[in-house]
Amino acid sequence: MPNTLSKPNGTTSAASSNGDDKGKKQVELQPSFTPTLLERLGITSFHLLNKLIPWYKLPGFIGAFNLAFLRIELRQYNLHDAYATSQAQGSSITDPLPNERYLGARHSDGKFNDLKQPKMGCTGMRFGRNFPREVCGKPSEAELMTPNPRMISERFMARKEGKFIPATTLNLLAAAWIQFQTHDWFFHEQDPNEKLNVPLSEDDKWLDQHMQLYATKPDEALDPSDIKCPGYKNLNTHWWDGSQIYGSSESVTQTLRNRHPDGKLSLDSRGREQFLPRDQVGNVLTGFTDKWWVGMEILHTLFALEHNAVCDALRKEYPDWSGDQIFDKARLVNCALMAKIHTVEWTPAILAHPALQIGMAANWWGIVGEKLTKIAGRLSKTSEIISGIPGSGAEQDGTPYSLTEEFVSVYRMHSLMPETIAFFSATDGHHVTTIPVVDTTFTKSQTPFDDGLSFADVFYSFGINYPGAITNNNYPDFLRNLRTPDGQVRDLGTVDILRDRERGVPRYCEFRRMLRLSVPKTFEELTGGNKVLAKELAEAYNNDISLVDALVGSHSEPVIPGFGFSETAFRIFILMASRRLKSDRFIAGEWNEEMYTKVGFKWVQDSGMKDVLGRHFPELRETLKGSKNVFAPWEMKAGSKEYKGVETNV
Template sequence: MSTAPQGRAPWFVQLHDRLAVAVDQRVGWQRLPKPLALLTLVGLRDNLRRKNLFDTGSYPSRDLPEVGPPNVQNLTSRTADGTYNDLADPRMGMARSRFGRNVPPDRACPEPEPGLLSPSPREVSRALLTRHAFVPAESVNALVAAWLQFMVRDWVSHGQGTMDRPWSIDLSDDDPWPTPPMLVPRTIPDPTRPDGNDGLPPTFLNENSPWWDASQLYGNNLAEQRSLRTGQGGRLRVPDGPLFPDDPDKDPAAVPGFWVGLAMMHLVFLLEHNAICDALHDAYPTWSDEELFQRARLVNAALLAKIHTVEWTPAVLSHPTTVTALHTNWYGLLGERLHRLLGRLGSGELLSGIVGGRTDHFGVPYSLTEEFVAVYRMHPLIPDDWSFRSAADDSLLQEAGFRELTGWHAYDILGKHTLTDLLYSFGTSHPGLVTLHNYPRSLQEFQRPDGKLMDLGAVDILRSREVGVPRYNEFRRQFHLRPAKDFHTLTDNPVWAEELRRVYDGDIERVDLSVGLFAEPRPKGFAFSDTAFRVFVLMASRRLNSDRFLTRDYTPQVYTPTGLDWIENNTMTSVLLRHFPGLRGSLRSVDNAFAPWTVAGSPQ
């Protein structure tokens, strides 16, 4: 079986869910008054929980690593590799377990070649993604882009691929690519799947633990984690130079995707971990290095989850209904003020939020999904051109292209400028809008640290096809949305509609998922599409619901009273000001640290 039994919901819940889907399809949740819109989103989420969670762990397996019974330390500590979050199923959510799915098996099989390569991913990238003029997302600042990659590094990774039988993409005569054909590594096959045709779609391993456990800071195995620690006071090493100065092979600059924004977020929350350790040491002076480290990790990871839930996501989905819904995920309908005053009222999520309530996998073992990965491919957020300015007076320090911010070049930028000035520069500039014709030029001709040249726009298209993520219209059907009838109903831009028609040879069913997501009209306040939002409706809350340390064990006994106070009383703004007080003038008038900051010297 591909999905675990979830039980039959009461008739009135089923009726509400059916009404929610019908109203959404006919009217659209975003056009409803907020109370009705919230009820509709609750119904959509309940429907998705019942119909869009599929367990690939139930597919045939071999050579799985042994995981023994839990011990007493597992009750109050996250493990390095994600095991023992669910004590009854300790393998659930461990690093190098399978990605799950949000679509049924018969809709998750990749097309055979040559259909899988049609139309050419490179031609899709050139014709539909290429940025001719930067389109900013003016409601947010560029920290949004840095934060997103910082989170993705915690949750998901397919690895760097294999050049054993690489994908070969033929190029048109006018393509300037220097070395035809374009060769793209294949996603690494799942070594735990037995050989043979079992009639089920392929599976792939997630190199990271999918829990919200800050594994991008703490590592995904015990050896790596130990190398990151000082061994004193629970603290992590905070380097002045390379993030892993004693082992160049582990340095993230050697990994594709490393850039200044990612390094900045990494350094901020290394500092935050150590500040939490100091607070815990003051409260519990007899605790060992290990006890301080483990409790500080819990606190830091939960703070990251809170910032993402109630600050980052409301900034990029700033429709009034979604802002309320996301705060409800954390605090419940009673809101933050009553949450602080009264605490939890029962274990249900509606009144008091998911955090601190009961753990619930909704009948399917927890994982993150291939569809989740696909909608998080938001490279248009990255500008090609950057200006670094002084936080003191907004004077220009340096202008640079994105290539100068990546790989080993990132350390040149970090060495030239203070983190205060770098953070200020991000906070006072805009990311790109996630839309067609706004893909970074520097990522369409991106040189990896190993020297390989890649068009990441083409790779994004190919990866979704390769792992069997449905194309746009089928994806909408599977997420209970009406498919686009034609290119003019897909987008409200007639020029784009004609471009789409040409690239896809008039066949609306061939439009790739990310292309459709970038082309469709967005709800008010959204930096990305409503179709992508459906995956967030399901998976954003699931990351909280399934995690023992964010639900039933989010308690003073596990986190300590000091730890819980730290989470509840801090925001992204307070984190930044704790470590970089020179940002106070620019952050003073900002309610959300991911909104554009005040330019230094501007009237307050």
């Protein structure tokens, strides 16, 4: 239940230290805007109701309304700028529009989405915060390494005896999809001149006596507050703009389409298949290539194909348009379609709860629903609850838009990855081969295709393989000993813990307190009565519950029925998932046929992931015919059902 003290002036207060609140310093949570009277009544009413019944135990429709008002409260108190002044966002004077083309097109570096604040959300702008910066300060060396992050990885990340814990309500495509999306959203800059040295125990099996990782490079200090709480730049754009495909600069975008004056992205043909182009040493050429593997290979290729298909449709309708005109509108359409798929398909798959099924559909279509919206258009010009976020009007809720460090934190989902993938024929389902995931990484991402598999085969295989569950002790071994092209060897379990601490993400109890959630006073309360896990956590964290890392705590708390991850992480998700839509001029603002064209607007509204897959790989249409959600396990063909391989996740 919420753990807040209401203030007459509209602020709330929360203790800034973990454990018992008694006598602790209070941090004032200042609202960034004032909700309407109706919104305040809704928030208060559901607060009272939730003292008796939590939102997830309410009937689906009421639960969805509960979440809608919770989201308003989160917007009110949990959006914080990483800059001391608004001047950082630029102006029409300091950053004038270089070309009127970008009034109706996305700029690759993310500028000019908001014409009054042209730098907002662009490449190189800092990650914001969901909590006041005073509770997100830079840690001391002792705080950074206490308890030892490698020890935490060994005890709570490593798969015990190599045992894979599957998420049986999802498929591997769902795991690939979220990495595909996060590669659009965020990327921190590392500092090769500053290394973090993680001390190791004598019996540690690591390669050396210590583990070295590049530190995250902080932005230059622009204000005294930046010393206590450094800001960190995002090397990607913050917008939902397909930068993983198109790049986060105009120069990169141009190289990816330079062979196609008709607005298309470059692809290379190999027999009947088309592949992303490579450089001379085999590195893929696309907008974002970090942590590349076959899952990224197939999704980047799919949406490059989709972009080109939209180009063909636009060229047919507008034969006199220039290549730039075709490209600009195709990119708008492709980006919006990916945002829609994530909102109404991926999210309900991983958060399979009735309130979320209703709520995420309402995020896009409103409570009036898809059918009526398509027939009558928006019934309310401004209400996102009635008619959905697209077209409701872009709004920043008193804080310049950016993605946040806490948003990055809750998307640490490496446990979704299996150790191996079993590959099958898309036509009759027979097993072809089983390949360790590590053998499909970086320049080896085309290994399955070298073995004779088609894109349809690989997508079918991803559709019937399980990902890992997002829980303790479920990181694959290869990610805990990952050799990357830059010469580093990383344990991503250690990295995940260290990055949160380094960047000032509060630990678990403080994280929950800042979200006005109840804070556990004992380890057994945290684990929902799991005494074995509670004992292990107490030993690892020296009996100090305030030290539990946000990621470990989220993996340890009981999960809401149907949820694929914790409610603690979900609070950040429900806030930021809608903010990415609501802040965007091209989605919440100019959502119409004039901006997207009649052809493009219909393309987005009428298409889903099933349509995209079937459009480019017709062999999958029959298999997907009965699928209600492409990110849930697909129906297996007879040949797949006969396979008994012990290595597979099927």
